[in-house]
Amino acid sequence: MAGEKYEVHRRMYDMLRDRDAPGAKMIVEWLGGIFSAMDDGRPIVYHSFALFSEVIIALDLQPLCCEAWDMMASHVDPQHPIKSIDVAHEAGIPAEMCSYDKAIIGSVMRETMPPPAMIALSATPCQNAYITYQAVAHLTGAPMWVSDIPYDMDEVGAEEYWVEQYKGLIAFLEEQSGKKMDYDRLREVVEESNRCVEYWLELMELQKMKPAPRSGPLWTGTYAGMTSFGLPSSTAAVKATLDKVKEDIAQGKTAVDDEKVRVIWFHFPVGWDTGLIKWMGEMGAVVPYVEMDGYRAEPVDTSTPESMLRGMARRALEVPMVKIAQGATDRYIEDLLYVIGEWKGDCAIIAGHPGCKWITGAHGLISDACRERGIPVLLFDLDLVDHRVTSGDESRARIEQFLNMVLESQK
Ligand code: SF4
Secondary structure (H helix, E strand, O other): OHHHHOHHHHHHHHHHHOOOOHHHHHHHHHHHHHHHHHHHOOOEEEEOOOOOOHHHHHOOOEEEEHHHHHHHHHHHOOOHHHHHHHHHHHOOOOOOOOHHHHHHHHHHHHOOOOOOOEEEEEOOOOHHHHHHHHHHHHHHOOOEEEEOOOOOOOOOOHHHHHHHHHHHHHHHHHHHHOOOOOHHHHHHHHHHHHHHHHHHHHHHHHOOOOOOOOOOOOOHHHHHHHHHOOOHHHHHHHHHHHHHHHHHHHOOOOOOOOOOEEEEEOOOOOOOOOOHHHHHHOOOEEEEEEHHHOOOOOOOOOOOHHHHHHHHHHHHOOOOOOOOOOOOHHHHHHHHHHHHHHOOOOEEEEEEOOOOHHHHOOHHHHHHHHHHOOOOEEEEEOOOOOOOOOOHHHHHHHHHHHHHHHHHHOO
């Protein structure tokens, strides 16, 4: 089997294959699809986490979200992204770039990611991503489509332009694969992703409960969006999480026994410090909202091809990070304040990945906005992929001091 070459991912596949959980089945189906695409010569399409896979699936091509591929590997081999980052550094990729992106470049160079037939990208969320996929296209020789995005979507004509870019993506995939989009098939796929979104939104609503049923990232929705959006396996995975949360609520179970403080974690989770949220829970801190899960989207109107494309194009702008990370700081701050209000946050932690210079550059503005409203906020550099930048001890010391301060102020 061609997939044997990708040892870490093969191990993950083998590890999950016999599990009954729908989340595991979703990942197994995705990995298995990639391995068999390699065996059968079916084209693999690289796409970033900011571009959903529905159109790729509807054309019967195999999606491979590069961020998900690397993130997943770290569950089996925590050193996987570190090895890739080191290879990227050695090749001259600047250390200041996003670690998710450096890992992708390094993984392509190490040949730990199956080669693409084509690359589909939207020009979001930030410059790290654009340049990374350009490097990947250069290294692999695969043709690439980039859906350009207007800086200000409220400008006259901006939405039309974006929808046209989305149509360009389909034309690119059709041309490169020699296939023609079947809009009835696309409707089936989008109706499936609509169901998945419905369950996800319901789950996020439940996280507003006090005390919260879960603390920290919910994962299945994020992996559904990255790997299998529009396939029944992703809908089943999200529904299973929702059902379990509802069951726990009915039995009076909560994320932490004595919820004292609600923390909005307004970034992606720390991939290498999986015990962090539990450790915060020991202090009575619950995290009802992690920005990675913050996917608040409308269902897509599937009545005509035009309405589907328009709806999918709009929905692509609601991907967590895409909606807030395109440069305008006010959008980020507005969303942060909205989330704190809706999910009843007592405070916020923004452990900003050094690659996210749009956050680092806005520390003062974010602090001012929170201070004016009396919201305690902790901002500090913490690489979410590479544990060598800020150690676990160092970040926990900062978080502990901050939470003690918030708890003290509540007395
Ligand atoms: S927004 Fe931050 S985490 Fe996301 S791709 Fe850009 S640098 Fe990386």
